Amino acid sequence: MQFSHRESSPGIAAAGRELSYHDGLMSLVRRLASGLVGPACLLLLVIAFFWKLTLTNQYAWLESPDLASQVLPWFQYQAHQFHQGRVPLWDPFLFGGQPLIGQAQPGLAYPLNWILFLLPLQDGHISPAILNWYFVLIHFMAALFCYFLCRDLRCSKLASVFAGVSFGLGGYVGSIDWPQMLNSAVWAPLVLLFLLRAIRPPYPIGAAALAGMFHGLSWLSGHHQIPTYIALAVLFVWLYSVVAARFAWRAARILPLFAVFSLLTGALQILPAYEYGRLAVRWVGLQEPIGWNQAVPYLIHQQYSMRPIHLLGVLLPGIEAHSNIFVGVVGLSLASLALVCCWRNRALRIISGLGLLGVLLALGANTVFHGILYSALPLLDKTRHPASAISLFHLAVAVLIAYGVDAMSGPSAAPVLRRLSMALLGFGLFCFLLLFGITLARNLSVPDGDGAIMSALAALALGGLLYRWIKNDTGRKALAGLMLALFILELGNVYVARLLHKDDKDRSVHLKRFGENLDVAEYLKRQSGPVRVEVEFEDVGFNWGDWHQMDVFSGYLASMPANLLSTDIYTARTRMLYGINFAVARKPNREGQQEVFRGQSGLNVYRNPEAFPRAWTIHDLFEVRSVPEVRAHLQDPNFDLRRKSFVYGTPPALDTCEGPDRIRHLHRGINSVVLEVEMQCRGLVVLSENYFPGWRASVDGKSARIYEVYGALRGVVVEKGAHRVEMKYRPATVYAGAMATLAGLLGAILLAAFARPSAAVAPH
Numbered sequence: 001m002q003f004s005h006r007e008s009s010p011g012i013a014a015a016g017r018e019l020s021y022h023d024g025l026m027s028l029v030r031r032l033a034s035g036l037v038g039p040a041c042l043l044l045l046v047i048a049f050f051w052k053l054t055l056t057n058q059y060a061w062l063e064s065p066d067l068a069s070q071v072l073p074w075f076q077y078q079a080h081q082f083h084q085g086r087v088p089l090w091d092p093f094l095f096g097g098q099p100l101i102g103q104a105q106p107g108l109a110y111p112l113n114w115i116l117f118l119l120p121l122q123d124g125h126i127s128p129a130i131l132n133w134y135f136v137l138i139h140f141m142a143a144l145f146c147y148f149l150c151r152d153l154r155c156s157k158l159a160s161v162f163a164g165v166s167f168g169l170g171g172y173v174g175s176i177d178w179p180q181m182l183n184s185a186v187w188a189p190l191v192l193l194f195l196l197r198a199i200r201p202p203y204p205i206g207a208a209a210l211a212g213m214f215h216g217l218s219w220l221s222g223h224h225q226i227p228t229y230i231a232l233a234v235l236f237v238w239l240y241s242v243v244a245a246r247f248a249w250r251a252a253r254i255l256p257l258f259a260v261f262s263l264l265t266g267a268l269q270i271l272p273a274y275e276y277g278r279l280a281v282r283w284v285g286l287q288e289p290i291g292w293n294q295a296v297p298y299l300i301h302q303q304y305s306m307r308p309i310h311l312l313g314v315l316l317p318g319i320e321a322h323s324n325i326f327v328g329v330v331g332l333s334l335a336s337l338a339l340v341c342c343w344r345n346r347a348l349r350i351i352s353g354l355g356l357l358g359v360l361l362a363l364g365a366n367t368v369f370h371g372i373l374y375s376a377l378p379l380l381d382k383t384r385h386p387a388s389a390i391s392l393f394h395l396a397v398a399v400l401i402a403y404g405v406d407a408m409s410g411p412s413a414a415p416v417l418r419r420l421s422m423a424l425l426g427f428g429l430f431c432f433l434l435l436f437g438i439t440l441a442r443n444l445s446v447p448d449g450d451g452a453i454m455s456a457l458a459a460l461a462l463g464g465l466l467y468r469w470i471k472n473d474t475g476r477k478a479l480a481g482l483m484l485a486l487f488i489l490e491l492g493n494v495y496v497a498r499l500l501h502k503d504d505k506d507r508s509v510h511l512k513r514f515g516e517n518l519d520v521a522e523y524l525k526r527q528s529g530p531v532r533v534e535v536e537f538e539d540v541g542f543n544w545g546d547w548h549q550m551d552v553f554s555g556y557l558a559s560m561p562a563n564l565l566s567t568d569i570y571t572a573r574t575r576m577l578y579g580i581n582f583a584v585a586r587k588p589n590r591e592g593q594q595e596v597f598r599g600q601s602g603l604n605v606y607r608n609p610e611a612f613p614r615a616w617t618i619h620d621l622f623e624v625r626s627v628p629e630v631r632a633h634l635q636d637p638n639f640d641l642r643r644k645s646f647v648y649g650t651p652p653a654l655d656t657c658e659g660p661d662r663i664r665h666l667h668r669g670i671n672s673v674v675l676e677v678e679m680q681c682r683g684l685v686v687l688s689e690n691y692f693p694g695w696r697a698s699v700d701g702k703s704a705r706i707y708e709v710y711g712a713l714r715g716v717v718v719e720k721g722a723h724r725v726e727m728k729y730r731p732a733t734v735y736a737g738a739m740a741t742l743a744g745l746l747g748a749i750l751l752a753a754f755a756r757p758s759a760a761v762a763p764h
Contacts, residue, residue: 038157039144042164046140049169049492052499053132059499060128060511061135061177068510069556071179072131073546074106075116079126080549081670082117089694090671090729093545094555095564096532096578096690096712101269101734102276103559105180107222109269109737112183138182143168145189146395150402152193153347158480159405163398165488166331171394174495175324180222185391187218188230192354192395195234195258196347199241203250206752208257213748215258216265216741224273224382227266229361229389232373232380234258236357237350264744271733271740275693282559284384291562295381298365298374305364306387317451317494322387323362327397328490329428329458330483333420333466334404335397340416341407348403355396361389405480414470421466428459451493458490513541520584520599521548527582530614530666534575535584539603553580563712564690566627567634574634577641577710579688581611612642612688614668615675617661617718619683620644621651621709630711645686645709652707652717657681664722671729678722685725686715694731699723 052059062072078100081088088108091100101108116134121127143164150160167173173185191214197207215234218227238255263270281289285300304322313319314327327335342348364370364386374380407413435452462483469479500508517540524531525548532551535544545552553575567574572590583593583606590608597605624630624646633639633646657680665676668689677685684707691708697716698704700723709715716725 038147038151038161038164041161042143042147042168043140045161045165045488046136046143046168049488049496050132050136050139052496053136057129058501058503060132060502060508061499062131063500063508063510064177065510067177068513069542070105070558072126072511072514073543074100075113075131076125077546077549078106078108078113079117079119079121080124082114083121086670088670089731089734091546092668092670092689093549093551094543094557095553095560095569096688097692098561098564098690099272099276099692099694099729099731102272102280102731103557104224104269104273104276105222105558107180107183109220109272110183110222111220135177135179135182138179138186139168139173141168142173142182142186142189145186145193146398149189149193150399153196153399153402155402156406158484159402162334162405162484162487163402165484165491166327166401167395167398169488170327170331170491170495171325171397172323172388172391173394174491175326175498177498178223181226181388183221184218184223184226184230187214187221188226188233188391188395190214191218191230191234192237192351195237195254196350198254198258199237199251201250203254204755205253205257206748206755208254209261209748209751212258212261212263213265213744215262216267216744219262219266220269220741222269224379225385225388226391228380228383229358229392231262232361232377232389233354233357233392236354240350240353261744261748264740264747267740267744268734268737271737272731275731275733276559276561279562279692280559281562281565283557289560289565296384298371298381300384301370301374301381301386302365304385304387305366305370306362306390308363308366311359316455322385323390324494325362325390325393326491326494327394328487328494329424329455330462330487330490331397331401333424333462334408335400336404337407337413337416337420338400338403341410341413342403345403348400351396351399355393355400358389358392358394358396362387362393408466408469409476417466417470421463421470424459424463424466428456428461428463431456431459454490454493458486461486510541514547516540516601517584517599517603520597520601520603520605521550523597523599523605524550524582524584530579530668531582532578532580532611532614533582533584534580534608539585553578561690561692561712563708566630567710567712568631571635573637573641576608576610577612577634577688577713579612579614581608582606583608613663615663615666615685615687616642617663617677617679617683617685618643618645618709618715619654619656619681621654621684622646623651624648624711627711634710641710645684645715646711647707647709647715652684652705654683654717655681655720657683657720673727675725676722677718677725679718679720681720683718684709684715685718686710686713687727688713690714694729694733695727696730697725697727699725 047054053061062068077091078088089099089101090097100106107113119130146167147160147164150163167189173182176182191211194207194211194214198204198211215227215230218230242251278292281291283289284296285303306323307321310319310321310325313325315329315332317326338348339352360367360369370386408417431452435456465479465483469476502508524533532553534553537554537556543555545555583589584603585606586602588606592609593606594609595604596607620643659680661680661683662678663675664678667674673687675685686709690712691706691714695706695714697706699716699718704716707715714727718725
């Protein structure tokens with residue numbers, strides 16, 4: 001039987017379509033798998049690099065005074081409230097309460113922290129294992145984003161992995177353990193990625209918007225320092241692009257677009273922080289705190305500047321102050337190779353300039369350049385830590401390392417590699433013999449002698465690897481792998497070595513304090529009625545109030561509302577005004593205190609019988625005009641704080657009556673307070689919690705004004721009779737900031753997706 005072509009063709013066509021579909025699907029799978037190779041390798045490298053945190057439970061990264069005293073209690077407080085279904089905009093547990101989100105550093109506005117706060121708790125607290133993985137994944141984000149940057153610059157996958165390792169595991173990111181700093185630094189590669197796209201003709205506005213969006217995310221992280229330095233880097237790159245384009249309007253529009261989307265996206269943190277900053281004082285290293293309208297003295301910038309001698313720390317570990325600049329023999333050699341072989345690359349020149357900018361800023365007071373910027377640019381004085389600008393240098397070096405890895409295979413690299421290998425071998429041998437001779441001859445110690453020996457050995461090893469690279473064209477993948485391993489070895493001996501073992505009795509002392517005085521905390525929690533405690537910080541060592549969810553009139557803070565500090569908070573009369581009815585101490589610190597509980601650790605609980613109630617009423621109110629006048633009245637023993645008070649400006653009219661008013665019920669939440677009162681006549685209900693803009697009051701459902709009484713407390717006028725008084729913290733800056741952040745995120749994404757496509761970009 002014969003079959004015609006016409007009869008067989010439909011079956012063949014169907015089979016062809018099925019084969020084509022299968023080939024297309026397999027091609028897509030291969031592309032996806034190929035694209036995931038680099039990120040997967042980075043993830044495995046980061047997990048292995050931080051083996052102390054990921055593969056054991058013997059080490060902790062929070063073992064330092066600031067992290068243990070501040071950051072961990074902040075995180076614990078937020079996690080506890082998230083699990084209760086509340087967003088803690090206000091922190092009522094320290095010094096009578098203050099805005100949590102306004103302080104910025106707790107990181108409440110950072111969306112990725114919300115994941116941490118929502119993860120399961122262990123015995124009511126954040127699991128140490130989860131905290132370790134949180135820390136490790138921040139470094140993975142940094143490595144991954146730098147990998148994406150280098151891939152966008154057309155570096156190979158292997159070269160981009162080198163860059164990711166450099167930025168994510170070494171340098172500034174590798175040495176800083178404050179999460180609010182880390183979370184801001186990890187976004188710098190994505191800012192640079194889209195900024196470099198934006199400055200290429202025809203200057204796509206979508207790329208500029210995305211660069212601004214990622215910069216806004218760095219603002220949400222909780223600290224202004226690194227975002228400020230990133231902004232300076234953006235200004236530098238923009239100026240270069242405008243001048244290079246002969247002041248073309250299309251290039252000039254990049255900066256305004258960037259600024260708009262940066263401010264919009266970061267608004268959820270920027271607006272509350274700005275409101276709080278204007279009304280707070282901040283400790284910057286001086287004996288007394290300073291206000292918003294006072295510049296941080298240049299003396300403080302000088303103190304936290306990197307000295308020129310510390311530039312030697314690029315190669316030799318242990319030579320550092322305030323920030324670690326170490327890159328290592330492998331990283332520095334590859335970056336130098338890129339500068340020699342790839343200087344004609346426009347992107348490389350821009351990135352090299354960015355690295356130089358980072359060094360000049362980090363040197364701070366040791367260069368005239370920094371002082372000029374300090375004087376000329378608004379808000380730069382608030383950073384106070386020039387050495388942190390070295391993060392820009394490390395980002396630039398990471399990208400140069402990627403270019404250097406790819407340059408090794410270039411046709412013109414052989415003579416450069418030959419000279420570099422000889423120089424490395426000579427340097428390594430010289431350093432090794434020098435250190436060996438010093439040790440034998442005079443038995444002298446050298447700064448971080450082990451680190452210097454490791455640098456010498458790394459130079460010898462890299463020199464040998466480069467020599468084999470020149471001689472062997474077939475085994476270069478293996479040699480590149482060995483170079484990567486050597487690079488990780490160098491970084492690990494500097495950065496992972498900083499993690500402390502939990503059983504190190506001499507240095508692992510801060511986290512152990514969290515398990516102390518639990519009997520005292522449990523006793524206080526069992527007491528009826530509002531409890532507010534005064535605790536000597538030296539006795540507990542961390543922010544006890546946030547950790548135990550308990551009112552404590554003390555704390556370890558970077559800032560404080562100015563009105564609170566103006567009340568002389570360390571005097572006995574002010575403390576009684578705040579209703580501090582218990583003291584935790586080794587012995588009584590005030591006359592009349594009654595011991596009510598003896599703790600196992602030596603800390604006891606004493607009752608303060610003179611403490612005011614949490615709320616009371618007054619019918620005598622007058623005007624004051626200045627802080628000294630407030631302090632004079634508060635500390636005057638003849639001034640009856642229970643019967644009269646004062647306000648700034650014209651006071652409301654109050655009535656005088658015979659019978660006593662009654663506070664029948666008081667319920668306080670995190671962001672709210674409810675009081676049920678019975679007034680004999682028109683008077684002022686005072687709550688011994690701090691006044692701050694954003695608190696809203698109502699009496700029987702009708703809006704009422706909150707007065708700032710006693711210089712810092714909250715008061716509401718209530719008419720005669722039984723009433724329900726409610727106060728809620730609803731700051732307009734937070735709600736406006738949330739809407740602006742959402743607009744910034746959606747706007748940047750939509751603009752990037754639907755803006756007119758850019759013309760093809762020429763190779764760079």
